[in-house]
Amino acid sequence: MSSLLSLISAFSPxxxxxxxxxxxxxxxxxxxxxxxxxxxxxxDDMWALPGAAVVCRELGCGDPLSAxxxxxxxEDRVWLDEVNCAGTEAALSDCKTRPWGDNDCTHKExxxxxxxxxxxxxxxxxxxxxxxSSRCAGRVEVLPNQQxxxxxDDNWDLQxxxxxxRQLGCxxxxxxxxxxxxGRGSDHIWLDEVHCAGTEAALSDCRAEPWGASNCDHGExxxxxxxxxxxxxxxxxxSRCAGRVEVLHNQQxxxxxDDSWDLQxxxxxxRQLGCxxxxxxxxxxxxGRGSDHIWLDDVNCAGTEVALSDCRARPWGESNCTHGQxxxxxxxxVSGVPGAGGQPG
Numbered sequence: 001m002s003s004l005l006s007l008i009s010a011f012s013p014x015x016x017x018x019x020x021x022x023x024x025x026x027x028x029x030x031x032x033x034x035x036x037x038x039x040x041x042x043x044d045d046m047w048a049l050p051g052a053a054v055v056c057r058e059l060g061c062g063d064p065l066s067a068x069x070x071x072x073x074x075e076d077r078v079w080l081d082e083v084n085c086a087g088t089e090a091a092l093s094d095c096k097t098r099p100w101g102d103n104d105c106t107h108k109e110x111x112x113x114x115x116x117x118x119x120x121x122x123x124x125x126x127x128x129x130x131x132x133s134s135r136c137a138g139r140v141e142v143l144p145n146q147q148x149x150x151x152x153d154d155n156w157d158l159q160x161x162x163x164x165x166r167q168l169g170c171x172x173x174x175x176x177x178x179x180x181x182x183g184r185g186s187d188h189i190w191l192d193e194v195h196c197a198g199t200e201a202a203l204s205d206c207r208a209e210p211w212g213a214s215n216c217d218h219g220e221x222x223x224x225x226x227x228x229x230x231x232x233x234x235x236x237x238x239s240r241c242a243g244r245v246e247v248l249h250n251q252q253x254x255x256x257x258d259d260s261w262d263l264q265x266x267x268x269x270x271r272q273l274g275c276x277x278x279x280x281x282x283x284x285x286x287x288g289r290g291s292d293h294i295w296l297d298d299v300n301c302a303g304t305e306v307a308l309s310d311c312r313a314r315p316w317g318e319s320n321c322t323h324g325q326x327x328x329x330x331x332x333x334v335s336g337v338p339g340a341g342g343q344p345g
Contacts, residue, residue: 018055018092020113021089027061027115033080035091035100043081043105044069049201050087051095054111058091058234061115066201078103078110082205087193114205127167127203129224131182131316134269138183142190142203149188149322151203152216153178159198160206161224167202170226175310177200179222183315184218192216199231225307232272232308232327236287241275241333244287244326246309247295247308249316256308257321264303265311272307275333289323297321313329 019039020029032039081103085095128148134142140151144282177293193212196206233253237243245256266278297319301311 001221007129008250009045010164016342018054018058020059020061020115029112030272031111031113035170038339040080041078042083042111043078044109044111046084047111049321050084050134051092051111052115053087054085054089054092054095055113056115059115061264063115065114068107068114068205069199075263078105081105085109093310102232102304109159112257114202120312124337125253127164128167129164129170129182129226130307132223132225132231132249134231134251136168137164137182137231138178138223139166139185140222140224142201144190149190150185150218151222152189152192152214153220154193154209154214154216155195155233156222160194160196160203160222161226162198163196163200163206164224165226166228172227174225174227174307175305177225178220180219180221180223180267182221182223185221186218187218188212189214189218189221194222213218225309232269234269234273234275234331236289237330241273241331242287242292242329244285245269245308245327246290249293249295252293255290255323256297256299256316256327257294257297258325258327259319259321259328260300261272263302264279265299265308265327266306266331267303268301268305269329270331270333273331275331277332278329279332280330282330283325285324285328286324290326291323293317294319294321294323294326299327 018033020027021032022029042330047067048067048325049064049067050068056062062321081098083095083097088096121204128141129135130141140291141148156176156178158173158176161176165171165173180302190211192209194208200206213258231248233246234240235246246253261281263278263281263285266281270276295316297314299311299313305311
């Protein structure tokens with residue numbers, strides 16, 4: 001393998017075996033390797049973060065941020081296919097792969113790399129979800145150039161939200177609410193017209209308008225609700241599918257006021273918990289009075305939402321209720337539950 005490296009280096013400009021082109025700098029872009037006197041690309045079959053790690057290390061570009069696929073950075077000749085790196089190799093040529101030029105790919109499958117070194121600040125933007133019930137739900141905010149800002153909801157959909165959830169380690173996307181569902185931001189609107197294929201490792205890998213260019217206002221701020229939110233529970237009932245509704249916000253459990261609480265709202269809770277359909281939506285602290293915050297009031301669900309946090313309501317923590325008005329739910333996932341149909345047991 002070392003003789004192959006020497007041979008390639010002897011014919012490549014500046015002794016380089018590989019390069020990244022079409023990105024924001026020398027440390028991000030389409031991956032190209034030099035072979036038989038010409039540059040060519042790497043197919044994205046089996047392409048993943050360990051391979052990107054090898055490339056970043058070999059180029060002295062720091063740590064891998066993502067391994068974009070699908071010709072995100074454009075197209076060229078395909079030299080390598082089915083590159084399978086453990087991530088510990090010193091060079092890409094040490095990784096397992098098909099023979100040079102042997103591939104079944106098109107240029108739509110060209111592999112890319114984004115490393116942490118020498119990048120435009122937008123390429124390493126941090127991301128967070130704010131004003132939701134946990135770090136896995138809320139308004140999407142990104143941090144390029146040391147300033148947090150929002151994402152416009154133009155074309156915002158479940159595929160875009162899915163990339164955010166994966167990037168944050170929050171599972172899959174349950175919903176992609178727009179219209180400033182989690183409140184209006186107050187700083188820059190950094191991204192607009194985001195269009196993710198759904199396979200990207202980071203939101204900054206997705207196609208979008210140039211950073212900071214948008215025709216939106218903060219009434220269009222995008223939000224995300226991920227599957228690993230663990231934001232809802234039913235307590236003090238006969239099982240996990242019946243009881244007082246409690247939600248987790250700012251790391252504290254609290255209750256929901258029964259103002260406007262009805263079967264549609266209860267139905268969203270039952271579906272979110274995997275407890276079937278709603279049998280009743282008892283109010284008046286039917287399952288006992290809570291003792292902590294009253295987090296939600298005037299909840300108004302259409303009934304189609306996948307999470308209670310998607311429903312319209314007053315801002316978190318704003319209510320005119322007492323715990324004597326704590327809302328409850330009885331779902332069909334429980335048999336022989338006192339209070340089914342709204343009648344006392």
